[in-house]
Amino acid sequence: MDVVLDTPPVFQGFDVAGTGRGAASPAPVPPGVQRALHVGDLPFRVLPSGPFDRLYAGWEFCAARIGTSQRARDVVRAAAGQGVPVTLVTPPTRNPHLPLVMAAIETFAAVVPEGEVVVNDWGVLHEVRRAFPGLARVLGRLLFRMHRDPASPLLAGAAAGRRAGGLTQLGSPAFQWVLQEYAIRRVEADAVLPEFPFPEGCAGLPAMSLHVPFRYLTQTFSCRAAGLNRPGTALPIDHCQRECDGRMARVDRRGGKLRELHVGNAVFLRDDGFPSIAPGSPIDRLVLRRLPLL
Amino acid sequence: MRIAAPIDSLEEVDPVVDAGADELFVGVQDEASARLLADSPNRRYGHASLRSFEALAEVVRRAHARHVEVRLAVNNLCYDAGGWRVVEHQLSEGVRAGVDAFILADPGAIALARGLAGGRPLHASTVGLCHNDHAVAMYRDLGATRIVLDRHLRVPEIRDLCSSHPEVEFEAFLLNDGCYNVDGHCWYVHAPRFPRVALPISADVKGITRRLPMPLLRHVYRGMYPCVLEGRRLRVLPAGPEAQEVERALKARFSQEGLQFRCGLCALPSLIEAGVHTVKVVGRGYPTRKKVMDVRAARKSLVLAEWGLEGPEFFRHAERQFERARGFPCRRRYCYYEAVPPAPSTGLGEASRKTADPTRPPAGNIGEEGIGIEEYLQICRSRKGTMSRKAGARLARDFARGRGGLGGPVGVVEIGCGPGLLIAELARTLRGLAGDEGAPGAEVRAYGIDVDPEMIAAARRLEGGSGVQFVQSLPDRIPLPDGCADLVVSEDSMHHWRDAAAMLREILRIATPGARIHIVDLNPDGRLARLNGALHSLLRVFGLREASGRGFVTSMGRAFSVAEIRALVRRVAPGSGLAVEGGAFTTTLHRPGGRG
Numbered sequence: 001m002d003v004v005l006d007t008p009p010v011f012q013g014f015d016v017a018g019t020g021r022g023a024a025s026p027a028p029v030p031p032g033v034q035r036a037l038h039v040g041d042l043p044f045r046v047l048p049s050g051p052f053d054r055l056y057a058g059w060e061f062c063a064a065r066i067g068t069s070q071r072a073r074d075v076v077r078a079a080a081g082q083g084v085p086v087t088l089v090t091p092p093t094r095n096p097h098l099p100l101v102m103a104a105i106e107t108f109a110a111v112v113p114e115g116e117v118v119v120n121d122w123g124v125l126h127e128v129r130r131a132f133p134g135l136a137r138v139l140g141r142l143l144f145r146m147h148r149d150p151a152s153p154l155l156a157g158a159a160a161g162r163r164a165g166g167l168t169q170l171g172s173p174a175f176q177w178v179l180q181e182y183a184i185r186r187v188e189a190d191a192v193l194p195e196f197p198f199p200e201g202c203a204g205l206p207a208m209s210l211h212v213p214f215r216y217l218t219q220t221f222s223c224r225a226a227g228l229n230r231p232g233t234a235l236p237i238d239h240c241q242r243e244c245d246g247r248m249a250r251v252d253r254r255g256g257k258l259r260e261l262h263v264g265n266a267v268f269l270r271d272d273g274f275p276s277i278a279p280g281s282p283i284d285r286l287v288l289r290r291l292p293l294l
Numbered sequence: 295m296r297i298a299a300p301i302d303s304l305e306e307v308d309p310v311v312d313a314g315a316d317e318l319f320v321g322v323q324d325e326a327s328a329r330l331l332a333d334s335p336n337r338r339y340g341h342a343s344l345r346s347f348e349a350l351a352e353v354v355r356r357a358h359a360r361h362v363e364v365r366l367a368v369n370n371l372c373y374d375a376g377g378w379r380v381v382e383h384q385l386s387e388g389v390r391a392g393v394d395a396f397i398l399a400d401p402g403a404i405a406l407a408r409g410l411a412g413g414r415p416l417h418a419s420t421v422g423l424c425h426n427d428h429a430v431a432m433y434r435d436l437g438a439t440r441i442v443l444d445r446h447l448r449v450p451e452i453r454d455l456c457s458s459h460p461e462v463e464f465e466a467f468l469l470n471d472g473c474y475n476v477d478g479h480c481w482y483v484h485a486p487r488f489p490r491v492a493l494p495i496s497a498d499v500k501g502i503t504r505r506l507p508m509p510l511l512r513h514v515y516r517g518m519y520p521c522v523l524e525g526r527r528l529r530v531l532p533a534g535p536e537a538q539e540v541e542r543a544l545k546a547r548f549s550q551e552g553l554q555f556r557c558g559l560c561a562l563p564s565l566i567e568a569g570v571h572t573v574k575v576v577g578r579g580y581p582t583r584k585k586v587m588d589v590r591a592a593r594k595s596l597v598l599a600e601w602g603l604e605g606p607e608f609f610r611h612a613e614r615q616f617e618r619a620r621g622f623p624c625r626r627r628y629c630y631y632e633a634v635p636p637a638p639s640t641g642l643g644e645a646s647r648k649t650a651d652p653t654r655p656p657a658g659n660i661g662e663e664g665i666g667i668e669e670y671l672q673i674c675r676s677r678k679g680t681m682s683r684k685a686g687a688r689l690a691r692d693f694a695r696g697r698g699g700l701g702g703p704v705g706v707v708e709i710g711c712g713p714g715l716l717i718a719e720l721a722r723t724l725r726g727l728a729g730d731e732g733a734p735g736a737e738v739r740a741y742g743i744d745v746d747p748e749m750i751a752a753a754r755r756l757e758g759g760s761g762v763q764f765v766q767s768l769p770d771r772i773p774l775p776d777g778c779a780d781l782v783v784s785e786d787s788m789h790h791w792r793d794a795a796a797m798l799r800e801i802l803r804i805a806t807p808g809a810r811i812h813i814v815d816l817n818p819d820g821r822l823a824r825l826n827g828a829l830h831s832l833l834r835v836f837g838l839r840e841a842s843g844r845g846f847v848t849s850m851g852r853a854f855s856v857a858e859i860r861a862l863v864r865r866v867a868p869g870s871g872l873a874v875e876g877g878a879f880t881t882t883l884h885r886p887g888g889r890g
Contacts, residue, residue, distance in 0.1 A: 092423065092425055092479070093425060093426055094425045094426055094444075094447060094451055095425075095426045095427055095451055095454050095455070096451065098426050098427065098428070121423070121425060121428075121429065122400075122401055122422070122423055122424065122429045122432050122433075123425060123426045123427065123428030123429030123430070123431070123432060124426075124428060125432075126428050126429065126431060126432035126435075127428040142423075142479050143423075145371065145372040145373075145400075146372065146481075147372065147481060148481040149481050149482055165374060165375060166374040166375075166376055166377070167374070168372070168374065169372050169373055169374055169377075170374075171374055171375030171378075172373040172374055172375055172377065172378040172402070173378050173402075173406060174378055174381075174400065174402030174403040174405070174406050175373070175402055176402070177402040177405050178400070178401055178402040181402075181405070199374070199375055216481075217480075217481055217482065218475045218476070218479065218480040218481060218482050219475065219476045219479040219480065220475055220476065221445075221446040221475075221476065
């Protein structure tokens with residue numbers, strides 16, 4: 001079974017990553033592990049026919065992509081109408097875009113009153129707890145802190161079996177406080193190693209999702225790759241024309257060992273390795289992407 | 295508005311405070327912290343932090359003696375279990391060392407730190423990701439008293455946050471690096487570009503960069519860019535002319551992209567008007583010189599902004615400060631904030647008024663890059679002292695000539711009197727002239743004003759018998775009644791005034807309507823002054839004239855240009871009759887006066 005989505009057009013010679021070879025394929029997963037598909041806010045008219053347990057829809061990195069409150073509502077309603085459970089993904093946001101994000105959440109809460117909402121912004125988390133207490137709060141990848149760059153000596157050390165627990169904030173009392181105070185149901189994370197680096201002896205972990213194959217690495221102030229063909233000096237991120245739908249750039253680091261994908265205001269690392277999930281692990285969901293989406 | 299600045303060592307406290315910092319922020323990596331953070335790719339390297347809490351206590355003592363606060367940065371990007379033990383350790387040791395506040399990085403850390411910080415204020419780091427109203431409310435509810443704003447917020451957004459949350463202090467970036475990745479959302483490892491292997495960067499590998507000249511330093515910190523398109527791929531370029539060319543092209547394309555050492559000075563009037571409490575100059579780990587130059591540029595620009603300069607006039611001055619700090623022209627390519635409409639206010643912003651610390655003395659000669667009182671007095675005993683006495687006598691004669699005689703009581707005041715040589719000679723000469731005129735009973739009331747208690751003590755010791763009253767003042771305030779001075783003089787002290795606008799208002803307040811005013815300061819654009827500065831710098835290279843050289847070069851950096859002083863007079867004292875003249879060495883702010 002393959003994932004079929006509207007594939008954005010190749011943009012003027014830029015290598016669009018993930019157009020075929022090595023795309024996230026539905027490899028076997030352990031029993032009890034859900035498989036979710038992240039579709040962002042792409043059109044929903046051609047959806048995968050595969051055995052996906054859940055749909056992730058929304059905007060993980062960029063509130064400017066939302067466009068209008070009406071579009072926010074339309075995307076949420078379209079996702080909710082697909083016949084599978086939906087998780088709404090919300091981006092970090094500054095004040096100008098806050099109403100758009102809240103419109104999406106409000107619509108989602110109306111359509112799926114006890115649905116899951118992924119938050120990538122502390123303010124949105126605070127407000128969701130206050131205004132939409134029925135929604136299940138999920139801590140997004142932008143708020144869950146873990147080392148992700150393979151150039152990190154810590155990551156290299158962890159791969160060699162040292163200090164794996166130091167890769168994430170899971171063992172920190174400060175993080176535990178956030179989990180309890182905000183009643184976080186789930187944490188979204190990246191698969192940085194073949195086995196997720198849980199700290200030893202750490203109890204009370206929430207359910208976790210792993211995103212594959214695009215490991216989020218960094219977020220930028222503006223759309224670097226997408227803006228390369230934009231004339232003038234305007235900031236693309238504030239004059240969004242959704243160039244990121246089709247304009248990505250690949251940067252090979254370290255002699256091609258690391259494949260970086262620059263998409264809009266985010267940078268991803270492509271990692272086709274499939275994570276190993278031990279029985280009884282807090283990881284009970286894989287979130288698959290065909291393309292790195294915002 | 296306050297200026298926060300980084301330091302990495304005790305030795306940096308004085309120069310950075312002298313340059314104009316109101317508060318300092320610092321990190322500590324003692325043995326216990328280093329052990330717990332072993333191999334952690336924290337962006338703060340060993341050399342960017344103090345090595346012990348004893349050193350921190352020293353820093354706090356030194357800073358507090360200069361009425362400057364110290365904040366301890368505990369804002370790790372990822373508090374893992376070991377990292378949190380470091381936070382607990384640093385909070386307790388920081389309290390013991392006497393720091394004034396802590397900087398932390400996320401809501402959980404702030405919530406838990408409340409019980410460990412000994413009641414000190416907690417500041418949410420920019421790594422805390424506070425983008426919007428709801429996030430501000432969250433941090434405020436958790437107990438944060440200040441929020442360091444994200445680097446990518448625009449001025450209107452900052453204004454919005456400040457006006458919506460007057461109970462919170464906001465801190466905005468200035469003169470920071472040009473990295474365009476979002477702090478707190480970025481997991482790049484900032485390893486040096488060479489060698490291209492994963493280095494144990496918590497070791498002091500990057501310590502070498504402290505000694506690199508600025509142009510090289512910029513490239514070491516560049517990160518992964520720029521890139522070029524080759525066929526269907528982007529290729530990252532190594533540092534070199536080709537990379538520079540691409541970088542320039544990127545700068546032309548993105549106003550907030552790919553820049554090193556961004557500025558933001560032009561936005562100061564708008565940030566003041568928006569209600570920003572503090573501007574933060576960053577650079578832990580950078581050379582002392584960069585910190586000093588940046589803080590100086592920030593202070594100078596802040597002074598100009600608080601004078602009420604705005605729009606193109608302010609931009610010109612800000613560009614000038616940028617060039618002085620960076621050594622290359624502005625060209626508006628290094629803007630931190632987008633072009634912002636000029637602030638509507640024409641005077642001090644509300645934030646400045648409410649946060650100015652009236653008890654804090656401005657930077658003086660003592661302690662200026664290490665000059666002690668004895669060194670300074672030694673300088674005064676030599677040629678400078680002779681010049682001061684001659685100037686005092688000349689001013690007295692000019693004053694008497696201008697008045698056409700010395701009948702009646704005469705009040706004379708020197709602002710920034712230092713060891714009192716000039717005002718003492720001035721008073722003696724006036725009394726002598728009065729005697730020559732057959733008016734030996736003419737009363738000469740002379741006051742020497744200085745903010746520095748050591749200077750006042752020295753003046754009383756050296757010139758106590760001159761009949762001059764030496765009075766210590768508060769910064770920006772002259773402790774004399776209205777209309778008491780027929781002659782106000784100041785020589786080489788204006789560049790030490792923390793708020794020149796306030797001081798000028800004070801001078802006009804104490805001056806009689808017809809008083810003579812004579813203020814002389816270095817002209818940083820004067821040919822002879824520049825030549826002298828270069829000469830001092832050269833002499834310092836050979837270890838000669840070390841103390842005076844340091845003082846002179848520092849003073850040159852602080853002194854206002856003729857255009858800036860004219861702008862000050864236009865804004866603060868229009869119609870006062872004050873004229874500004876620039877010379878090869880000095881600038882004179884002068885009013886001839888007459889019988890009032």
